[in-house]
Structure formats: C-alpha cells, structure tokens
Amino acid sequence: MFTLDELTLPIIAAPMAGGASTPELVAAVNAAGGLGWLAAGYKSAAAMTEQISATRKLTDRPFGVNLFVPAASDPAALADLPAYRAELLPEAERWDIALPERITPDDEDWAAKIAALLADPVPVLSYTFALPTRQEADALRAVGTAQVATVTSVAEALAAAELGLDALCVQGPEAGGHRGTHAVTAAPGTERLLDVPLLDLLALVRAAVDLPLIAAGGLGDGPRIAAALAAGAAAVQLGTSYLLTDEAGTSAPHRAALADPAFSETVRTRAFTGRVARGLRNSFTDRHADHAPHAYPEVHHLTAPLRAAATGRGDTQHMHLWAGTAFREARPGGAAELTARLWASAQL
Structure with a gap:
C-alpha cells in the first residue's frame, strides 16, 4: 500500500x-x-x-x-435558496441567463x-x-x-x-x-x-x-x-x-486574473457555492458577500450558469477565481x- x-x-x-x-x-x-x-x-x-x-x-x-x-442538505438552508435566487436574478437577466428554478439532489x-x-x-x-x-x-x-x-x-x-x-x-x-x-x-x-x-x-x-x-x-x-x-x-x-x-486546465480568464495586479487580495465567501471558499476578491464576492445560504451543492448548481457565462466572456469580475493567500x-x-x-x- x-x-x-x-x-x-x-x-x-x-x-x-x-x-x-x-x-x-x-x-x-x-x-x-x-x-x-x-x-x-x-x-x-x-x-x-x-x-x-x-x-x-x-x-x-x-x-x-x-x-x-x-451529505444531506440542511432543510433550513434549502428554504433560503429562493431568496438567493431572487438576489441573483437581475444579473442573470442582464446577461440573458436562465437560472434553475429547481435543483435536483446531487x-x-x-x-x-x-x-x-x-x-x-x-x-x-x-x-x-x-x-x-x-x-x-x-x-x-x-x-x-x-x-x-x-x-x-x-x-x-x-x-x-x-x-x-x-x-x-x-x-x-x-x-x-x-x-x-x-x-x-x-x-x-x-x-x-x-x-x-x-x-x-x-x-x-x-x-x-x-x-x-x-x-x-x-x-x-x-x-x-x-x-x-x-x-x-x-x-x-x-x-x-x-x-x-502549462499542464493545468485553468481557464484563460482565471490565469489572467492571477497575474493581474488589479486583483490584490483573496476573500472567503459562500457566494458561489454555499460552502466557504477562498478566491480572488471581485465584484461578485463584494456584492453578494455571504448572502448565500449554506446549501451545498445547491448554490453551486444555482450559480453555475452565471459562472459559466462569465468565464465564456472573460468576465473576471463575475467568475469564481479560487486562489490561496500565496497566489502572487x-x-x-x-x-x-x-x-x-x-x-x-x-x-x-
């Protein structure tokens, strides 16, 4: 072994x-x-x-x-999911993105x-x-x-x-x-x-x-x-x-953000997935802070269309840019x- x-x-x-x-x-x-x-x-x-x-x-x-x-999701957290979806809807509508109305167990x-x-x-x-x-x-x-x-x-x-x-x-x-x-x-x-x-x-x-x-x-x-x-x-x-x-599958926008001096710090947030995670601070983390319920993986699936669209258009202000404190x-x-x-x- x-x-x-x-x-x-x-x-x-x-x-x-x-x-x-x-x-x-x-x-x-x-x-x-x-x-x-x-x-x-x-x-x-x-x-x-x-x-x-x-x-x-x-x-x-x-x-x-x-x-x-x-692990089984917390019913109380799941009950807060519609409110977070409503918070994200203006961004989704701005980019003509459909957010899931129902998230199946995963x-x-x-x-x-x-x-x-x-x-x-x-x-x-x-x-x-x-x-x-x-x-x-x-x-x-x-x-x-x-x-x-x-x-x-x-x-x-x-x-x-x-x-x-x-x-x-x-x-x-x-x-x-x-x-x-x-x-x-x-x-x-x-x-x-x-x-x-x-x-x-x-x-x-x-x-x-x-x-x-x-x-x-x-x-x-x-x-x-x-x-x-x-x-x-x-x-x-x-x-x-x-x-x-060279061998990592990191997206081009994520690579660019890691090298961009405009990104000067990391923060811990639930905003993207419902679980605490550390990534580069951007406008999405600032705007939604920790409003997301601790519903994982439901929040992950809820924000997935937003994150995928942001990556596709190279919008590093709306992507999850995971990074540790030594990212520099x-x-x-x-x-x-x-x-x-x-x-x-x-x-x-």
Missing part, C-alpha cells in the same frame, strides 16, 4: 475540481518525484475512470484521486465511484467534506488503496483516525478553493478553530493524532514549505502554485520544473 515515504520529493499537487487538475499535471508532478492528484469532484464515475485511464498512460508512478463526500455519483474504485483500485484516495462509511473504508483498504482525509480541526482528525485512515491532509484557512470542513455550516467567526493558521493547526493535530500529516494552505514558496515540514508535516500540498503551469507566488511554466524549483528553494 502506498505511503508518503515513497515520494522522492514531499510535494503534492492538490486536487483542484472544476478542470484545473489534469492527467498531464499529475504526470508532470510525478516525473519530478512528487505526487499528482486527480480531482473527481463534480465528475461522474465515468468521467473519473476516463481520467484515471488517461493518467495511467502518462505515468507509471503512484497518483491520487480525490472524492467529494456527499450525490456526486458516489456509489458508482466507489464501485469503480473497488473494481479498479488506485494507489491512494483522499476525501473532502466528510468521511466514507466504515464499510466503504474497509472495502477500499482491502483492495490496497491508501486513504487520506482532508481535515480542518482536531475533531475531524480524530474521526478520521478512528476510521483507520492512513494519513491526514491538514488544510489551513490560507488554502484556495473550498475549505474542507466536514460541516457545511462551519464558517469563519462561528468556530474558533477555523481561523487557526496552518502551522498552529498542524501542531494541534500532531499532538492529537499519530498519523502522517500533509500540510495544505498558503505554501507558495520554499521557506513556507520548509516551515511546514519542520512543523511535523510528512509532505506539503500546493494547489494555487500550479494554476499557471504562482508562475507560468512546466509543472515538473516548478516542483523541482520549489523543493530546491525549500533546501536553502
């Missing part, structure tokens, strides 16, 4: 759902001695297996697959994904937003798949350890994209530990759980990587750093070269 000790370089390319993570990116990071990760979130089981197959043709080294774990094709991964195992899986059932975890362990839980608190880490998972990805508040809290209602300001910086969170989790830890969140350069490893992480996970690489460190170029350069910088 795969362990982090097998890595030549303890650097992991984070799974970035929505298209940024590609088989080519996985293979390039693998070639440098790190670990590439596919993102199965928002994909069907068939699309996930297609990417796995493509990745196997590009690399003979271990790689990971990340799953979004579905379980991420979970059962089919688990069945596919049992029939054709991958070296390592990670989970975001929750944990698998004990039966699922035991079955995947039996076919030789190592399993990693994304955690944002000591309580989540303890639950993952009790389930017998093999490692933890400790995600700090500096990370770009969704915060992987196991409760969709968790939000900055309502739960103190959500604002604990990554290195402090690593120390808390390390003291509570005896499992290998992967540090994630704001690690955009060598000194930050070195600090995370010195704080007890067995490896580091970077996502935003890879968004501008992102550079274009090859992912293998970036991985090697980051590791060399961490040795200085």
